Amino acid sequence: MSFTIAIDGPAAAGKGTLSRLIADHYGFHHLDTGLTYRATARALLEKGLPLDDEATAAALAENLDLNGLDRSVLSAHAIGEAASKIAVMGKVRSALVAAQRRFAGQEPGTVLDGRDIGTVVCPDAAVKLYVTASAEVRARRRYEEILARGETADFDRIFEDVKIRDARDMNRAESPLKPADDAHLLDTSEMSIEAAFDAARSLIDQALKTK
Numbered sequence: 127m128s129f130t131i132a133i134d135g136p137a138a139a140g141k142g143t144l145s146r147l148i149a150d151h152y153g154f155h156h157l158d159t160g161l162t163y164r165a166t167a168r169a170l171l172e173k174g175l176p177l178d179d180e181a182t183a184a185a186l187a188e189n190l191d192l193n194g195l196d197r198s199v200l201s202a203h204a205i206g207e208a209a210s211k212i213a214v215m216g217k218v219r220s221a222l223v224a225a226q227r228r229f230a231g232q233e234p235g236t237v238l239d240g241r242d243i244g245t246v247v248c249p250d251a252a253v254k255l256y257v258t259a260s261a262e263v264r265a266r267r268r269y270e271e272i273l274a275r276g277e278t279a280d281f282d283r284i285f286e287d288v289k290i291r292d293a294r295d296m297n298r299a300e301s302p303l304k305p306a307d308d309a310h311l312l313d314t315s316e317m318s319i320e321a322a323f324d325a326a327r328s329l330i331d332q333a334l335k336t337k
């Protein structure tokens with residue numbers, strides 16, 4: 127049976143970086159499930175279709191190709207906002223969750239990161255991590271990423287957006303963002319990515335021994 131690692135948490139908590147480090151270290155396949163919501167949202171935006179039409183969004187989600195999802199193409203703020211709006215729709219979620227579960231079955235193992243991996247997509251994952259950081263620290267990271275690209279940004283606006291996105295993800299009826307009961311919490315507010323990786327590795331090594 128494939129060995130799955132589920133990594134959940136809010137935006138900019140460090141789960142993407144951590145997931146890639148883990149996948150590279152163990153030679154596992156990695157899926158950033160946020161990209162599946164972003165790619166569906168981008169397809170709607172590109173075609174000029176409304177963001178509140180569940181049947182249309184679900185049809186696009188069903189036909190999504192998981193190969194070739196590229197964060198650099200999908201990173202725009204407007205795509206993230208649109209993704210979080212269509213992510214409240216049950217039919218969109220069930221189409222994307224089905225594709226994510228197929229991905230999770232691959233040998234020798236997989237790392238999936240998102241909002242509902244440990245709770246809904248892969249409730250039987252061998253290791254579940256919930257990676258978080260304070261809203262202010264996460265907004266600061268986003269702000270610095272934008273400045274590093276040579277662009278300008280307004281910290282207060284980013285901070286507000288982080289809080290609004292958190293509220294939408296945590297309070298929605300369908301698969302709200304929350305730690306699974308058996309998830310290990312990693313708060314990266316004051317923890318380096320190396321320290322988070324070390325903590326994750328010891329949990330994963332332990333689980334691999336008892337596989």
Ligand code: C5P
Pocket residue numbers: 137159160161163164206209210211213239240241242243291295
């Ligand atoms: O992680 P990322 O910012 O790319 O995700 C974009 C949006 O997609 C999130 O705000 C969330 O609403 C949604 N999402 C989700 N479930 C996942 C991954 C992302 O609802 N597993």
